Every structure is written in C-alpha cells, then in structure tokens.
Amino acid sequence: MTLLYAFLVGGALCALAQIVVDATKTNPAFVMVSAVSIGAVLSGLGLYGPLVDFAGAGAATPLFGFGHSLVTGMLEDAGRLGWFGLFTGGLRATASGLMAAIIFGYLMAVLFNPKG
C-alpha cells in the first residue's frame, strides 16, 4: 500500500513543482532551491514528518524531503548537544546523500562524456 501512496504523493509533489515552473516561467534550479527551503519550513511546522510516515519515499525522495532531513537532524542533535547541535545535525542527517553525490557525481563525470 505504501507503494501506491509513494507514487501518488511523490507524483503530486512533482506535478505541483511543474505547475509553478510553467505558470511563473521560473528556472527549475530556483524551484529546486525553493523546494528544499519549503520542506524545511513544513518540517518545522510539524507537517512534513506525518507525510513521510504516510508516503515513505514518496515524501522523502523529492527535494522537500532534503529540507525535512536537515531540520530533523538539527533538532535531534540540539536535543543531545544543545545549541551546538545546530552546527552538526543538518549535515549529519544528510551526509550519505551528499557523500553519494560527491562520489558518484565525480565518478560518472570522469567515466562518461556528454552526448552530442
């Protein structure tokens, strides 16, 4: 069942972003940046956590989920370390994705050449 919710919620979030791009002629890069920040705000309001519980990867995979992970990590570490957790939590929670982007991004760029 989570598979269906993941499809529907993930699809809906992407469709929403597409409508914003089409309707406002915004550069997709700006929408990607905004999505992370919006995800952080929704997370802070306590709205994104329940969405992840409901739709799993459907909510975690779009970039909103990246903002949610940053906030969740900061609040977790702040619980253990106090204010200093704000410096450690965000990147700790997102470390695997960022490290993967560096490793695989570099590797693929070295191995492959652009088409055309």
Next chain:
Amino acid sequence: MTRPGTRERDEYNRLAQSFHTPRPILRNTLMAFLVGGAICTVAQVILDYLLTKMPKTQAAAMTSTAMVFLGAFLTGLGVYDEIGRFAGMGAALPITGFANSVVSPAMEYKREGFVLGVAARMFQVAGPVIVYGSLSALLVSILRLYVFK
C-alpha cells in the same frame, strides 16, 4: 453494421485537440506526476527491501544513496536528460534530479580540467540547494528551539 461516422470522429478529434494543443501545462503536469511518481515508487521498493535488513534511519539514508547513484549513472549514460526533457520537474525534483544536477555540469566542463572544471562545476546547482537548504533549516530550527518552544 456501419462504422462510426466521420462526423463523430471529427468531433471527437476536435474535442481531443481542444484539450491538447493549447495547454501544454496540462501535459507537462501529467508527465511530471507520472515520472516523479514512478521514481518515488522505485525509491519505495528499495526502502521496503532495506527495511527488512536494518533499522529505519539507516534504511532511509541508504535509499537516498542508492537513488543518487541511479540518478548519477543514468545521467552519465545520457538517459536522465532524455527523461528530463519530457518529465520536467518530475525528473528534477526527486533526489535523482539532484544527482543529475551534479553530474551534468561536471561532465560538461571536463575539458576545463579536473579542478576548475569537474570539481568546481559539480555544485553549480547542488551548491545553492545545500546553502539555502541549510540556512532555512537553521532558521526553522532556531524558531522551533527558542521561539515557539
């Protein structure tokens, strides 16, 4: 028995046309929905599998790692940009699109060298995503911790 008249067929075609050509927004939205949903479903399949092997946070982190790999690999093969051409934000918004935004410029600027080309350009789009994501997360966390306790 007669086949459906050409008049009905013409009417149908006109009706179908009226939904299609003047509104690419509708088609773009649908493609973004389908492709974005499909990518998230793949992520969910990976997550479901990993959840049988390890705790929740680790499974979630490993799923994003796997999706970043997929996005980077398909970009290297030249497949991801083809998908992106018709899926728009359906391909750009998932974390695979984040990986695509890393590999694309890195590959493109390889001729400028491995330091100022590949490494410097890798984070052309991903950099702003990380910077504004971190700063807004910091702001939100400060508000949550110290203002709206």
